[in-house]
Amino acid sequence: MEGLFGKYRVILAPMAGVSDIAFRTVCREMGADLTFTEMVSAKGLSYANEKTRHLLDLAEGEERVGVQLFGHEPDTMASQASWVQEMLGNSLAYLDINMGCPARKIVSKGDGSALMKDPELAARIVAKVKEASTCRVTAKFRRGWALGDETCVEFAKRIEQAGADAVCVHGRFAEQLYRGNAEWESIARVKSAISIPVVGNGDIIDGASARAMAEQTGCDAIMIARGAEGNPWIFAQAKAALSGIDEPPAPDASDRIGMARRHARLLNEREGRNIVRMRKHACWYVAGLPGASKARALFNACSSLEEFETVFDQLESHCL
Ligand SMILES: Cc1cc2nc3c(=O)[nH]c(=O)nc-3n(C[C@H](O)[C@H](O)[C@H](O)COP(=O)(O)O)c2cc1C
Incomplete structure (x- = not known):
């Protein structure tokens, strides 16, 4: 596995309420190639909301971070993407757009995974954000919105056409929330259908599952969320497993x-x-x-x- 943009093989996922400065620091120290901020509201940034801006604070020595924006208004997303890029400069690894969050308070406003129900709007957001920034732009979405209705392949194609530099796929439907298992085959289908890199996400809990995700989907990088909770050792384990070398001993x-x-x-x-x-x-x-x-x-x-x-x-x- 070459890694996303040739650099990032194992990534800490954006996690609201979890991936703050302290957690990002321990994950980076334990081997994460890249860590993400919690999702950041484009609307909140546009109102110069202090609490929202605080989410973009970096730790000392945090040279690279992924930032994830959420929102559904193309112009607001574009202007705030440009602002984030200006604020973070070279520390910004890339910008991701949240198209996967299934939380009611997010989707009820048309944000997060609600964008999967409107691929044209999702594509317009990507195109506008690309136009307004010079950094790489990705979108993170799910297998589809409605249970059983897999739309991620068509959605990914539309996002690629709109100019995205990569996508991240979580193999669950939005209606599933976090229930059931992530279906990695859907990630493999996206990977075969588009030319931009694909990050695989969902149910990576140790080195073996990291390697299995890579082998079964052909993804370019893996992203870990819940598997890192209380377990930053997972990054070194995943990297060793991906490289086919012995994993470090489990923490006692x-x-x-x-x-x-x-x-x-x-x-x-x-x-x-x-x-x-x-x-x-x-x-x-x-x-x-x-x-x-x-x-x-x-x-x-x-x-x-x-x-x-x-x-x-x-x-x-x-x-x-
Ligand atoms: C507490 C929590 C917060 C999350 N916050 C976000 C978020 O801000 N943005 C996002 O795209 N996904 C968010 N997710 C989803 C994860 O990034 C990831 O897609 C999902 O948990 C599946 O990966 P996993 O099986 O490794 O946990 C969150 C998940 C959890 C458990």
Whole structure:
């Protein structure tokens, strides 16, 4: 696998509420070739909304980041794409357009996967964003909108014609949300139908599934979302598996608690009172360890770094 644009083989997916600076940092350190911001509202940017702009803050030393915009108005998407490019300069690896989010509050406004129901509008957005920017532009979408109605191949062709530089396909229908399995054959069908690179996404949970995704779809890169939650080691595992070399050993309890501590400290440095975001990450890191269920309840009551550190200490004395 050559990698998307010759560079990125294993990518951390955009994840609203998850792929913030701290999580991107640990994923990059553990081997992700590229990490994505959470999805960013083009409309919010156009109103100079501070909270929305904050999503584009970079970590120290974060030299490359993928940015994902969502929205459905071609002109707003284009003007904000151009603004993002100006803001981030060389740090912007490429811009992705969200055409896959199935959340009700997103699709009810015509954003995210609702664009799969209107391929002409989706294509106009891609064309306008391309026109307004000089960076590479991609679109991330699903197998289709309605359960059982696979439209991704035709959709991908339309997006390619509109000038996209690559696409990312998540092999589930929007109506499926996250239920059932991702159908990788649909990604293979998109790959055979278009000439621009294809990123495969959906249900990569370890090195073996990373390799299977590459082999079964012929994709140019893989993108990992939930498989990285509490598990940034997956990037090194996936890269080793893709290269056909031995995977690094799985993390033990000490590695897991140590990484959770580092993550919490990073989050605290950047987000301060937003440290409550660490609750879900902490639960993910320790899942399956002895004492994890008790720790989970304690994490969910933590609101400061010190409180998290106390639970990490207790867990360490319990399982190390
Ligand atoms: C908590 C969460 C937040 C997500 N946020 C986004 C998002 O902002 N933009 C996007 O395109 N997809 C988003 N997704 C979808 C993922 O990027 C990915 O397509 C999906 O989870 C399938 O990949 P996986 O099986 O590796 O999790 C999100 C998924 C999760 C679980």
